[in-house]
Amino acid sequence: MKVAIYGGSFNPIHRGHTGLARNVCKTGVVDEVWLMVSPLNPLKSEQQNDLLPTDVRLHMARLATEGVPCLKVSDFETRLPSPSYTYNTLQELRRAYPEHTFSLLVGEDNWQRFPQWFRADDIRAAHDIIVFGREAASGITVYHSDGSTALFPQPRLYAISSTQIREAIGNGHLSVPRRWLHPAVYRYVRQQQLYASPKLQAVPNREQ
DSSP states (O other), rough: OOEEEEEEETTOOOHHHHHHHHHHHHHTOOSEEEEESOOOOOTTOOOOOOOOOHHHHHHHHHHHHHTTTEEEEEOOGSSSOSSSSSHHHHHHHHHHHHTOOEEEEEHHHHHHTTEEEEEHHHHHHHSEEEEOOSSSSEEEEEEEETTTTTEEOOOOOOOOOHHHHHHHTTTTTHHHHHSOHHHHHHHHHHHHHHOOOOHTTTSSOOOO
């Protein structure tokens, strides 16, 4: 089976994440996309106090992908030593699943920083890299390990980020998370008062 690893904090997971993963599946380049929930990205400046516990983010990811055949949520990286370098994760995945072929799914922003990644050249030599663009014209580009490339259209772009969703919830602007979160994830976030400011947490949640 051909599997694309889509790593991230998913703090929280939203329709942009799952929509992109489904689009990659539709290209036929891979059979499945595994959303790899990371404990902490070594190159990310996200503050620890802004990052929900891994088990909470995993739960939200599973809610968002339930019933989608080509998407799978993985806690594989959470069981590896920290920091969670992608090279190490891919090496361990190949050992654990020798029957699978793994590629890496990243955004253009991460692709631009890719040379800074731990053992980036070794990753490129052994794995295809699938890069999704932030602009409609960019599409989805597959950089094969043999040096060839393939370009696929990106049917739909999702102009949202987890940061925007967290900020909207913190400010009490619920139309943003209601639009961009899977309904089950939205209900969970509201029930648990995740990302809410202390002032808003003191207000009883009567939303159904």
